[in-house]
Amino acid sequence: MARVRILDLKKSYGDFTALKSISLDIPSGAFFTLLGPSGCGKTTLLRAIAGFHAQDAGSIWVDDVSIGEKPAHLRDVGMVFQDYAVFPHLSVFDNVAFGLRQRKVPTAEIRARVGKMLDVVQLGPLAKRMPHQLSGGQQQRVGLARALVIRPKVLLMDEPLSNLDAKLRVELRRDIRDLQREFGITTIYVTHDQEEALAVSDQVCVMHQGIAQQVGTPWEIYSRAANLFVASFVGSNNRIKAAVSGDRLEVAGASIPCPFSHAAGPVVATIRPEKLRLGATDPATSICVRGRVRHAMFIGRELEIGLDAGDLSLTALLAADARAVGLGPGDEVDVSLPLADFAFYEDTENGSLIA
Numbered sequence: 001m002a003r004v005r006i007l008d009l010k011k012s013y014g015d016f017t018a019l020k021s022i023s024l025d026i027p028s029g030a031f032f033t034l035l036g037p038s039g040c041g042k043t044t045l046l047r048a049i050a051g052f053h054a055q056d057a058g059s060i061w062v063d064d065v066s067i068g069e070k071p072a073h074l075r076d077v078g079m080v081f082q083d084y085a086v087f088p089h090l091s092v093f094d095n096v097a098f099g100l101r102q103r104k105v106p107t108a109e110i111r112a113r114v115g116k117m118l119d120v121v122q123l124g125p126l127a128k129r130m131p132h133q134l135s136g137g138q139q140q141r142v143g144l145a146r147a148l149v150i151r152p153k154v155l156l157m158d159e160p161l162s163n164l165d166a167k168l169r170v171e172l173r174r175d176i177r178d179l180q181r182e183f184g185i186t187t188i189y190v191t192h193d194q195e196e197a198l199a200v201s202d203q204v205c206v207m208h209q210g211i212a213q214q215v216g217t218p219w220e221i222y223s224r225a226a227n228l229f230v231a232s233f234v235g236s237n238n239r240i241k242a243a244v245s246g247d248r249l250e251v252a253g254a255s256i257p258c259p260f261s262h263a264a265g266p267v268v269a270t271i272r273p274e275k276l277r278l279g280a281t282d283p284a285t286s287i288c289v290r291g292r293v294r295h296a297m298f299i300g301r302e303l304e305i306g307l308d309a310g311d312l313s314l315t316a317l318l319a320a321d322a323r324a325v326g327l328g329p330g331d332e333v334d335v336s337l338p339l340a341d342f343a344f345y346e347d348t349e350n351g352s353l354i355a
Contacts, residue, residue, distance in 0.1 A: 001028040001029040001153075001184050001185065001186055002028055002062045002063050002153040002154055002186050003025070003026065003027060003028045003061075003062070003063055003186070004024075004025075004026040004032075004049070004060075004061070004062055004154055004186060004188065005024070005025050005026070005060075005061040006022055006023060006024040006025075006026075006045070006049070006058070006059075006060055006061075007023050007058055007059045007060075007061070008021050008022075008023055008057060008058040008059070009021070009022040009023070009045065009048060009055050009057070009058035009059075009060065010022075010055060010056045010057040010058055011041075011044055011045075011048060011053070011055050011056050012056055017210055018041045018044040018210055019041050019044055019045055019048070019055070019210045020041075020209070020210040020211050021058070022041075022045060022058070022210075022211075022212055023058075023212075024205060024212065024215065026186060026188065026203070027186075027202075027203075028063075028186055029184045029185070029186055030186055030187070030202045030203055031177065031180050031187045031189065031200060031201050031202045031203075032186070032187065032188050032189065032201065032202065032203050032204075032205065033188075033189045033190070033191060033197045033200065033201040033203070033204045033205065034046065034188065034189070034190045034191075034205050034207055035191060035192070035194065035197040035204050035205065035206050035207065035234070036192065036206060036207035036208055036233070037192060037208070037233065038192065040207040040208050040209065040210070041207050041209075041210040041211075042190045042192075042207050043158055043159075043190055045207075046156050046158055046188060046190050047158075048060065048068075049075075049077065049154070049156060049188065050072055050075065050077055050079055050156050051067070051070060051071060051072030051073075051075050051077075052072060054068075055068060062075075062076070062077075062153055062154060063153075073102075076152050076153045076154070077152050077153065077154045077155070077156055078099075078146075078147030078148060078150055078152035078154070078155045078156065079147060079155075079156045079157075079158070080140075080143045080144050080147045080155070080156070080157040080158070080160045081143060081158055081160070082158050082159040082160060082162055082163060083163065084131075084136070084139040084140055084142070084143050084163075085143060086131045086139050086142050086143060086146075087131070088130070088131050088132065090130075090131075091127065091128055091129065091130055092118070092123055092126050092127050092128070092129050092130075092131075092134070092142055093114055093118070093127040093128065095131070095142050095146055096114045096117060096118060096142060096145045096146045096149055097110050097114045097149075098146060099146060099147075099149065099150040100113060100114070100149060100150060103150065113149055114127075114145075114149060115127075117145045117148060117149040118145060120145070120148075120179065120182075121141040121142075121144060121145045121175075121179070122141065123138065123141055123142065123145065126138065136163060136164050136168070137164055137168045137171075137172055140160055140161070140163075140164065140172065141172075141175075143160070144160070144176065144179070148179070148183060148185070152185070153185075153186065154185070154186050154187070154188065155180070155185050155186070155187045155188070156187075156188050157176070157187065157188070157189045157190065158190045159190055159191055159192070160172075160176070160189075161173055161191075161193075161196065162191075162192075162193075169193075169196070173196055173199060173200050176200065177199075177200045189201070194233070194234050194235055197218070197234075198218040198221070198222060198234075199218075201217075201218055202217070203215060203216065203217060204216065204217070204218055204221045206221060206229075206230045206233065206234060208229050208233070213226060213227060213229055213230050214226035214227070214230050221234055222234055222235055224343070224353065225270075225343065225353065226352065226353055227345065227350050227351060227352050227353060228268060228270075228345050228349075228350050228351045229350050231270050231343065231345070235272065236272070236273055236315060237270045237271070237272055237273075238270060238271050238272070238273060238276075238314050238315060239268060239269075239270055240252055240268070240269040240270070240271070240312065241266065241268065241269075241311075242266070242267050242268065242269040242344065243264075243265065243266050243267065244258055244262045244263065244264050244265060244266075244267060245264055246258075246264065249267075251269050251287065251342070252269070252287045252289055252312060252337060253287070253289060253309075253310065253312070254287045256287070256339065259339070259344075259355060260344060260354050260355035262344075262354055265347070266347040267344050267345065267346065267347050267351075267354060268344070268345040268346070268347050268351055269342050269343070269344055269345075270342070270343050270344075270345065271337055271338075271341050271342050271343070272341065273304070273314075273315045273316050273317040274302075274317040275337070275338055275341035276314065276316035276317070276318070276335050276336065276337055277318075277335065277336040277338065278316075278318050278323065278324055278333065278334070278335060278336075279334050279335075279336065280334045280336060281336040281338075285338060285339055285340070286336040286337055286338045286339060287336070287337045287339065288334055288335070288336050288337075289307075289309040289310075289312060289314070289334070289335055289337065290309060290332060290333070290334050290335075291307040291308050291309030291310075291312065291314065291332070291333065291335065292307070292308050292309075292330060292331070292332055292333075293305050293306070293307060293327050293328060293329055293330060293331045293332075293333060294306035294307060294308050294313075294329065295329060296327045296328050296329065298320060298325055299320075300320070301319070301320055302317045302318060302319065302320050303317070303318045303319075303320045303324045303325055303327065304316070304317055304318075305318065305324075305327060305333075307333070307335060309335075314335065316335055343355070
């Protein structure tokens with residue numbers, strides 16, 4: 001296990017700045033995920049840690065050792081790639097053994113370590129197979145075993161599940177998390193999939209335009225988004241115009257006591273779709289709106305409905321009971337928005353959390 005610190009890291013490609021003074025402190029043994037849309041800088045950051053390209057400024061530390069100037073092969077990190085990156089001319093066993101042979105580990109030890117690792121990733125019976133005889137999920141397990149068998153201080157994973165089908169992604173992400181806990185290895189994981197990030201991580205760093213927008217636990221990222229970008233990128237959210245007037249807050253057609261201190265003027269309210277409730281409830285604790293169903297989609301445990309209520313356009317995820325499933329386009333319905341589930345932001349391009 002190793003603590004990873006990144007201090008004021010910057011990287012540009014010509015006129016494009018990919019990383020804008022990134023600083024992170026990743027605890028030893030943590031599963032730390034870099035989450036963001038394409039082009040946000042997350043893979044650039046991962047590859048800088050791996051040593052695949054040099055940063056323009058800043059430093060990278062593993063425990064108390066600066067590795068930012070070391071070549072990739074001396075950084076003691078393992079890497080799992082998006083495209084599996086298995087050697088097509090080598091068997092499963094030889095693929096996993098490759099890094100150990102490069103390090104001139106004795107043959108008997110290689111045999112023992114590779115055999116044990118193949119059993120861990122459930123590939124023991126396939127040791128003699130060639131990559132073209134494996135499924136995508138099996139090839140990705142080969143890549144994971146090859147990275148782990150060298151016992152690196154840090155494991156880096158660059159969207160390792162993006163080429164797999166949905167069911168296999170869920171299964172393999174669970175296996176990856178279990179292995180990470182078993183080995184206790186500090187892991188830095190890149191993904192653009194919000195659900196994947198929330199499911200596997202101890203901590204998540206949401207990135208946008210080369211900036212770390214927020215670092216926190218999955219619960220903090222989802223429930224207390226630091227700004228409007230995080231609130232809109234991580235999961236779906238209803239965004240509602242609101243305004244402070246004296247000690248009152250005007251929101252969703254209601255005037256309520258303002259629950260925070262803020263100068264008069266516009267603010268932005270958000271509420272997650274799953275927090276909306278079908279029917280009217282206590283006006284002391286909720287805002288009730290009546291609207292017309294725009295669309296209704298049954299998605300198993302839940303019904304997603306789009307609702308137009310005057311100037312409001314809302315999305316609700318409702319428990320799929322008989323009453324909810326019976327709704328269809330054009331139906332009028334009451335929906336309650338619990339006051340406790342609102343978050344409020346500055347009314348700017350990427351407004352910060354107020355309350």
